Amino acid sequence: xxxFWNERYAQAGYAYxxxxxxxxxxxxxxxxxxxxxxxxxxxxxxNAVYASTRGWEVTxxxxxxxxxxxxxxxxxxxxxxxxxxxxxxxxxxxAPEQFDCLALIYAHFEKETRAMVHSRLLEALKLGGNxxxxxxxxxxxxxxxxxxxxxxxxxxxxxxxxxxxQEFAGIQIDELKKTEIIAQEGKYHRGPSCVIQFxxxxx
Numbered sequence: 001x002x003x004f005w006n007e008r009y010a011q012a013g014y015a016y017x018x019x020x021x022x023x024x025x026x027x028x029x030x031x032x033x034x035x036x037x038x039x040x041x042x043x044x045x046x047n048a049v050y051a052s053t054r055g056w057e058v059t060x061x062x063x064x065x066x067x068x069x070x071x072x073x074x075x076x077x078x079x080x081x082x083x084x085x086x087x088x089x090x091x092x093x094x095a096p097e098q099f100d101c102l103a104l105i106y107a108h109f110e111k112e113t114r115a116m117v118h119s120r121l122l123e124a125l126k127l128g129g130n131x132x133x134x135x136x137x138x139x140x141x142x143x144x145x146x147x148x149x150x151x152x153x154x155x156x157x158x159x160x161x162x163x164x165x166q167e168f169a170g171i172q173i174d175e176l177k178k179t180e181i182i183a184q185e186g187k188y189h190r191g192p193s194c195v196i197q198f199x200x201x202x203x
Contacts, residue, residue: 023132045067122170131202132198139194172201
């Protein structure tokens with residue numbers, strides 16, 4: 001997968017654009033005051049850059065060196081900086097209760113270890129901290145066939161509402177829905193799409 005993402009991010013321009021994800025922006029802007037934000041699977045950095053411009057202290061990671069380079073270039077263009085580690089979700093060093101917010105935006109980890117990864121990330125979230133989540137739903141497979149609108153091709157990498165209940169136990173659900181959106185994020189997230197949107201609070 002590392003080679004796949006390095007090749008994708010090596011293409012001209014930004015694969016998913018330079019504007020933040022709409023759901024992420026909307027929910028992040030509703031949180032006050034700003035604090036420490038953890039952004040796994042950050043890619044080329046559009047969400048990290050936006051959060052940094054809003055005053056958040058961002059810790060981001062992904063396993064693409066090309067993604068890191070482009071993310072830091074984008075940060076310099078916007079006059080901000082943030083921590084971007086090239087590391088996997090399995091190996092990233094995280095202190096307990098370190099972050100005020102965890103944002104998982106199209107972070108499609110392997111199904112076999114996903115629950116464990118989510119548990120690790122949630123341990124790093126402070127009590128009272130916020131979770132912002134958007135990812136492709138299982139029905140996205142049908143949207144891919146009809147609209148070519150992006151996302152993993154394997155159903156096991158996609159999400160259901162039930163997955164959220166199971167993998168985020170201990171999180172108070174503030175919003176959880178499967179919904180259709182019209183994606184406009186660069187070259188690879190475009191058109192009608194089926195997603196899971198979720199926000200919650202760590203109790």
